[in-house]
Amino acid sequence: MQTNNEKHFWDESRTLLDFSVPMDYERMMSCLDLFIKRYPFLSVTSAGTSLYGKTIPMIRLGDESAKSTVLYVGAHHGMEWLTTSLLLRFINEYCEYYKNGKRVFSINIGNLFRSHLLCIIPMLNPDGVDIEIHGADASPIPDRLKMMNGGEADFTHWQANGRGVDLNHNYNAGFEAYKILEKGAGILGGGPTRYSGEYPESEPEVGMLVNYLRFDASVEMILTLHTQGEEIYYTTGGKCPPKSKNIARLLSQLSGYALSEPEGMASYGGLIDWAIETLGIPSFTVECGKGENPLPASSFFPVYTAVREMLFTAPILL
Numbered sequence: 001m002q003t004n005n006e007k008h009f010w011d012e013s014r015t016l017l018d019f020s021v022p023m024d025y026e027r028m029m030s031c032l033d034l035f036i037k038r039y040p041f042l043s044v045t046s047a048g049t050s051l052y053g054k055t056i057p058m059i060r061l062g063d064e065s066a067k068s069t070v071l072y073v074g075a076h077h078g079m080e081w082l083t084t085s086l087l088l089r090f091i092n093e094y095c096e097y098y099k100n101g102k103r104v105f106s107i108n109i110g111n112l113f114r115s116h117l118l119c120i121i122p123m124l125n126p127d128g129v130d131i132e133i134h135g136a137d138a139s140p141i142p143d144r145l146k147m148m149n150g151g152e153a154d155f156t157h158w159q160a161n162g163r164g165v166d167l168n169h170n171y172n173a174g175f176e177a178y179k180i181l182e183k184g185a186g187i188l189g190g191g192p193t194r195y196s197g198e199y200p201e202s203e204p205e206v207g208m209l210v211n212y213l214r215f216d217a218s219v220e221m222i223l224t225l226h227t228q229g230e231e232i233y234y235t236t237g238g239k240c241p242p243k244s245k246n247i248a249r250l251l252s253q254l255s256g257y258a259l260s261e262p263e264g265m266a267s268y269g270g271l272i273d274w275a276i277e278t279l280g281i282p283s284f285t286v287e288c289g290k291g292e293n294p295l296p297a298s299s300f301f302p303v304y305t306a307v308r309e310m311l312f313t314a315p316i317l318l
Helices: 026-037 082-098 107-115 128-133 142-149 174-182 206-213 244-255 271-279 297-317
Strands: 045-049 055-061 067-071 117-122 218-228 231-233 258-260 283-287
Touching: 026 045, 026 055, 026 082, 026 128, 045 067, 045 206, 067 244, 067 297, 082 107, 082 117, 082 218, 082 258, 082 297, 107 117, 117 174, 206 271, 218 271, 218 297, 231 244, 244 283, 244 297, 271 283
Parallel strands: 067 117, 067 218, 218 283, 231 258
Antiparallel strands: 045 055, 055 117, 231 283
8 A cells, every 4th residue: 555645754864763753644654655665575555544534554564374463553542642653663673674684582583474464553543643643623623623622722632533432442342331431420422532432333443443353363362552551451351361361471571561450441342352352362452651641752762662572572472
């Protein structure tokens, strides 16, 4: 997929790009244009479109006939665009190691390319990201958006998509139970965070992702990146697929992040909740970095340093 983004945001003389900048949709697409030019073995396809009609890219790294597929997902939430930067830097490094026949963390990237297909969605919620970074003018419904934001012009803490739905509560996993909690918390409609939508999978971003997972039986593991907390969640409602606990322990060792179990409203309607309940595959939420959301772009390097080995190693833990 050629993204045809005309602006140039990147110093193309750099082998590894500088990701310590706010990562909006246009910047991400420009980065992918550069990757397409540099790495002919990398595939960029459309996973679907957002509510506002933005193409949601999926990057495929590996042999299409590989024995297993691992999915990485970033930016469910608008203010968590740092996770997009983390995944783009990982793609950048992976491609350089593969191109030059090098190892990283004792992993032969050529062997990894042949044995595991990595599918990466760096930004599931492009509308929400642009709203968080650029404000209501990034939306075709700015007045409606300001109403959902309590009349405030500051969208710094916007998590939802362009309709005010929190995508990580829109999956069909404990949806009815969550609706009761949602009402008790005074959440009655679209807003910056925690509104689950009118019905499960009501949002195009979630609908396209679950349809992909329903029809691609080769996906054996999911990592979804969020911020913040330096924690890894691997269960839902006490359910834990085979291998999950051992893999979670190894991910914890590789990152230094603590293992945790979701509580309260965080226990319902998320991607890993749905994947564990419906697909029964190891699925992990990785809360990257520590501090107050949104984490600043200046935190990119320490956060990436912590998750880097985990991202390279996770596929071979299956």
